[in-house]
Amino acid sequence: MQKKVTIYDLAKMLNVSPATVSRSLNDHHSISKKTKERILLAANEAGYRTNKFAANLSKQKSNTIGVVVPKLNSYFMSTVLSGIEKAANDEGYNLIISQSLESEKKEKLNTKTLYDSGVDALMVSLAYETSNYEHFDTFTKKEIPLLFFDRVFTLPNCPTILIDNKLAGFQATEHLISQGCKNLLHISGNLQRNEYAERLQGFKDAMVKNGIPFRTSNLLETDLDPQKIDEVLKHIKKSKNKVDGIFLANDTMAVECIKELKKIGIKIPEEIKIVGFNNDPISEIISPALTTIDYPGYKLGVLAGQSIISHLNGTINLESAGSIILKHKLIIRESTENKLN
Amino acid sequence: MQKKVTIYDLAKMLNVSPATVSRSLNDHHSISKKTKERILLAANEAGYRTNKFAANLSKQKSNTIGVVVPKLNSYFMSTVLSGIEKAANDEGYNLIISQSLESEKKEKLNTKTLYDSGVDALMVSLAYETSNYEHFDTFTKKEIPLLFFDRVFTLPNCPTILIDNKLAGFQATEHLISQGCKNLLHISGNLQRNEYAERLQGFKDAMVKNGIPFRTSNLLETDLDPQKIDEVLKHIKKSKNKVDGIFLANDTMAVECIKELKKIGIKIPEEIKIVGFNNDPISEIISPALTTIDYPGYKLGVLAGQSIISHLNGTINLESAGSIILKHKLIIRESTENKLN
DNA sequence: CTGAAAGCGCTAACAA
DNA sequence: TTGTTAGCGCTTTCAG
Numbered sequence: 001m002q003k004k005v006t007i008y009d010l011a012k013m014l015n016v017s018p019a020t021v022s023r024s025l026n027d028h029h030s031i032s033k034k035t036k037e038r039i040l041l042a043a044n045e046a047g048y049r050t051n052k053f054a055a056n057l058s059k060q061k062s063n064t065i066g067v068v069v070p071k072l073n074s075y076f077m078s079t080v081l082s083g084i085e086k087a088a089n090d091e092g093y094n095l096i097i098s099q100s101l102e103s104e105k106k107e108k109l110n111t112k113t114l115y116d117s118g119v120d121a122l123m124v125s126l127a128y129e130t131s132n133y134e135h136f137d138t139f140t141k142k143e144i145p146l147l148f149f150d151r152v153f154t155l156p157n158c159p160t161i162l163i164d165n166k167l168a169g170f171q172a173t174e175h176l177i178s179q180g181c182k183n184l185l186h187i188s189g190n191l192q193r194n195e196y197a198e199r200l201q202g203f204k205d206a207m208v209k210n211g212i213p214f215r216t217s218n219l220l221e222t223d224l225d226p227q228k229i230d231e232v233l234k235h236i237k238k239s240k241n242k243v244d245g246i247f248l249a250n251d252t253m254a255v256e257c258i259k260e261l262k263k264i265g266i267k268i269p270e271e272i273k274i275v276g277f278n279n280d281p282i283s284e285i286i287s288p289a290l291t292t293i294d295y296p297g298y299k300l301g302v303l304a305g306q307s308i309i310s311h312l313n314g315t316i317n318l319e320s321a322g323s324i325i326l327k328h329k330l331i332i333r334e335s336t337e338n339k340l341n
Numbered sequence: 342m343q344k345k346v347t348i349y350d351l352a353k354m355l356n357v358s359p360a361t362v363s364r365s366l367n368d369h370h371s372i373s374k375k376t377k378e379r380i381l382l383a384a385n386e387a388g389y390r391t392n393k394f395a396a397n398l399s400k401q402k403s404n405t406i407g408v409v410v411p412k413l414n415s416y417f418m419s420t421v422l423s424g425i426e427k428a429a430n431d432e433g434y435n436l437i438i439s440q441s442l443e444s445e446k447k448e449k450l451n452t453k454t455l456y457d458s459g460v461d462a463l464m465v466s467l468a469y470e471t472s473n474y475e476h477f478d479t480f481t482k483k484e485i486p487l488l489f490f491d492r493v494f495t496l497p498n499c500p501t502i503l504i505d506n507k508l509a510g511f512q513a514t515e516h517l518i519s520q521g522c523k524n525l526l527h528i529s530g531n532l533q534r535n536e537y538a539e540r541l542q543g544f545k546d547a548m549v550k551n552g553i554p555f556r557t558s559n560l561l562e563t564d565l566d567p568q569k570i571d572e573v574l575k576h577i578k579k580s581k582n583k584v585d586g587i588f589l590a591n592d593t594m595a596v597e598c599i600k601e602l603k604k605i606g607i608k609i610p611e612e613i614k615i616v617g618f619n620n621d622p623i624s625e626i627i628s629p630a631l632t633t634i635d636y637p638g639y640k641l642g643v644l645a646g647q648s649i650i651s652h653l654n655g656t657i658n659l660e661s662a663g664s665i666i667l668k669h670k671l672i673i674r675e676s677t678e679n680k681l682n
Numbered sequence: 683c684t685g686a687a688a689g690c691g692c693t694a695a696c697a698a
Numbered sequence: 699t700t701g702t703t704a705g706c707g708c709t710t711t712c713a714g
Contacts, residue, residue, distance in 0.1 A: 008707080016685085017684065017685045018707090019685060022709060031684080032683060035683085049479075051398070051706080052457055052459055054398050057392070057395050057692090057707080059710095060690075062394070064458075071423065072419050074419070078414040078419035079414045081414070081419075085439060086440075086442075089447075092454075095438055096405070097438050098435070099426050099427075099430075113433075113435065114435075115390065117405075285600075285627045347690095348692065349691075358701045359701090359702095360700075361699085361700055363694090364700085372699070376699085391691090392690080392691050392692070394690075394691075394692090395690065395691030395693085397692090397706095398693095398706045399706055400692085400694095400706085401706075
């Protein structure tokens with residue numbers, strides 16, 4: 001166990017006041033270059049390391065950003081996190097990451113913990129089931145910057161960052177229609193979450209625009225658990241009009257769906273065309289390769305991180321930032337190709 | 342902006358001492374149930390929230406665990422992190438996560454930052470290029486628990502947690518041999534990292550055991566960047582003896598390899614059989630499905646988290662823990678099937 | 683340019 | 699069972 005050296009120790013060693021040491025260490029302008037250098041040198045030699053608890057306590061600021069995500073272990077989310085971490089690290093911020101595991105209760109708990117931990121800002125992607133948003137009040141009340149990404153909720157003064165899900169849904173659907181699909185099915189996630197609701201809206205819009213009436217049978221709301229792909233299969237089988245085009249709210253589900261459909265002898269894209277969402281690596285690997293929407297996760301992460309930090313630094317006013325919409329892209333692959341049957 | 346309420350405020354309000362408030366809040370046994378309840382109630386009403394900076398400063402403990410990983414955005418690592426987060430969260434610990442992006446320099450920096458942030462413990466999976474380990478000295482010297490997982494380095498009193506890479510490599514290779522492969526190739530990662538060195542050792546051992554001499558041409562050391570799959574292809578093409586079995590150090594690479602080989606008309610598994618590593622979701626999706634080694638990432642994360650926490654709690658002595666070896670599993674799929682040519 | 687000293691809010695040893 | 703009080707180590711205002 002090494003004894004910790006404090007600014008007092010340094011002060012004593014160098015016959016200066018602790019204040020001078022503190023100022024030197026923080027590169028305060030009011031300190032002469034000479035003493036500054038002398039102190040820095042001594043600090044290094046002595047193996048001085050600043051005690052962040054004390055500094056934080058004194059400054060009431062932690063240089064830490066809290067992040068709450070539904071799950072860490074999805075391709076999309078880990079990509080986003082990677083981007084956030086990059087942005088944070090570049091600016092000298094730490095990241096405390098926690099996962100809600102799609103549970104509102106855990107989300108509340110994590111939020112509270114992060115608050116207590118004194119994070120300078122909070123970034124959230126909402127849990128599947130969250131329907132009450134009071135746990136964010138503590139942040140807004142204290143004017144701690146709060147930002148939502150991907151799974152967002154509109155709160156005053158809280159910027160959001162995501163893609164235009166409605167447009168993406170629209171494009172995905174129109175693509176299916178343009179490839180000749182008449183009987184569409186949309187496998188959606190929890191419609192309470194913005195992203196799924198909007199993708200559905202885009203789906204509907206595209207149908208309507210192309211003169212196809214939207215019926216409830218064109219939609220299946222699920223929890224997007226690939227284990228429960230049976231539900232989807234059942235729905236497809238029992239459809240009166242043979243489904244010939246499916247738009248699924250994520251790639252994992254889409255891939256699972258392709259696998260199962262292939263198993264029961266349905267040809268893709270000949271009999272059913274499929275579009276996924278996210279552009280996960282698997283979408284490119286599966287055969288037939290999956291048409292999907294590219295969601296720029298890494299970029300989203302970097303941007304989200306940067307914008308909240310620049311707000312913390314006072315560079316930008318987050319309140320005025322409103323929402324950032326990233327560009328997505330429809331990636332057309334084999335699963336919607338127009339082959340001769 | 343809400344005024345923050347401190348234990349002093351509460352103390353004044355309730356006509357007790359700050360110490361009593363503090364004790365009540367921490368559920369100290371020496372406080373009567375009555376006052377405890379009274380204080381807790383008042384604290385809630387007043388919207389009291391403990392100031393962790395002050396508590397940390399006083400206790401010299403942060404309830405936070407630092408994690409340094411090479412990259413956040415790989416399936417395997419995000420799975421591990423998910424497990425660690427689960428374990429930490431269950432025990433009331435926060436997680437500060439940072440990525441080294443495979444750079445030694447960044448790893449050093451992150452390590453230092455985490456040290457300064459006062460983490461109670463550190464968990465590390467080493468960067469690709471790390472070859473100097475002095476940045477961990479600050480931790481060992483101060484007796485801050487340090488644990489390595491997956492990409493490990495043996496330091497006195499630092500437990501490691503991983504799988505038996507040598508055995509896994511051996512099994513993968515023997516499987517190829519048992520399927521009739523004679524001219525094997527191993528695509529390895531940086532051999533300075535334990536996992537790759539050991540997988541290679543297993544590869545060699547299996548060859549030797551089966552009477553196949555190991556030659557340098559049987560090995561290609563790469564940085565496992567899927568972008569650089571060309572190198573691998575080149576190596577295969579220029580091989581004197583036609584390669585008929587490849588063992589790659591991860592699934593991403595293996596999948597890329599399969600894709601490229603298929604492109605140039607090589608049949609898998611008829612002409613070349615392939616084994617990957619990790620059991621990423623893509624391994625199951627690619628056609629032909631990839632034979633691989635299942636690396637239980639989530640379990641590793643949970644275990645790693647739990648063991649470091651139980652050490653912090655004094656339940657277990659980490660020093661005596663040594664290393665934990667998790668069970669892996671060879672998953673046989675189509676890419677090594679013995680079809681008639 | 684430098685120093686003295688008052689916090690920041692909580693914990694814990696010692697008293698009562 | 700409760701209170702007093704001295705830190706924890708750093709920042710920062712106010713003086714000099």
